[in-house]
Amino acid sequence: MFYLHMRSALIETAATFDRIQAAEGADAVWRDRRLEKLREAAGFLQSDEPQRARRILESLSGEGPDA
């Protein structure tokens, strides 16, 4: 059960990146700091270290109300 939901979430996230990249004005959006942070955060998924959710939340924290 976990597998199907994780698989779905991963594909949906990948499709969202594709959607953004295919959109008009994608070059500017691709350099948006928030998107960069999301791409960086995705790296925690490949780690063997626990507390991935906490580390992703921490990596997305502390850049002000627009971050």
Add this chain to the structure above:
Amino acid sequence: MKIIEPHVHMIARTVQDYERMARMHTVAICEPAFWAGYDRTSPQAFHDYFTHISEFEPTRAAQYLIQHYCWVCINPKEAEDVGFSREVISFIPEFLKKPTVLGLGEIGLHLSTKNEMTIFAEQVELALKHDQLIWIHTPHLNDKLRGTKLMLDYLTGHGGVDPDRVMFDHMEEHTLPLVLEHGFWAAMTVYPVTKNSPQRVIDAIETYGPDRLVVDASGDWGPSDPATLHDTIFEMRMRGHSDKAVERIFYNNPCQFLRQSGKFRLEMM
């Protein structure tokens, strides 16, 4: 705007779904023959099932001003027993004569075994012999790519199959372009968790264009909802597509494919 739902298993749904679909402007639905959630214990059970979807469901749908059509076949999930499958196939021709039966479907593969492939091929031959449309179920999840390629290879190498009369269902990003580039029709299923989201379906339409592409919700006895088709319409409209473009995907395209049966009674808009 009128909507055609090309794939829904109403035998597993309540009248509330008919009512909801009618209120959301669904005017016709199609019910392919498939697995019931358990393996049927005799070929006769399929005879009863085909009778149900070709005679009873149209009367239930008509109460909500919806035209109900169906497809008949031995589905791939119950096709491993070749002898059993051939008994079911033996009485399919009598159902093909009924006024709301559109063709053979949803035939296809489940685990892509040799026996499944044998029965798939025999049902393709039956469809060709009786000049019927074909609706294809492609395998779920991680079996989808291999099974789709096997069926594509078979049909493109056959020599007697017109791809314009064949629909491959449950397409996703990795199988959709394969099917379209060989001239077949493609259906994308909107399904929670295990198939497409409304967003991914509209992504595909924007990427590959509207030709030979339809969308269905494939509502059945599991986690599914006929309203996901309408969620997808809303997503397409929210992205700024014209009403005409939406109508093409959700009415005219399925209408164009299904009218080839000679039995589908709705007109193109």
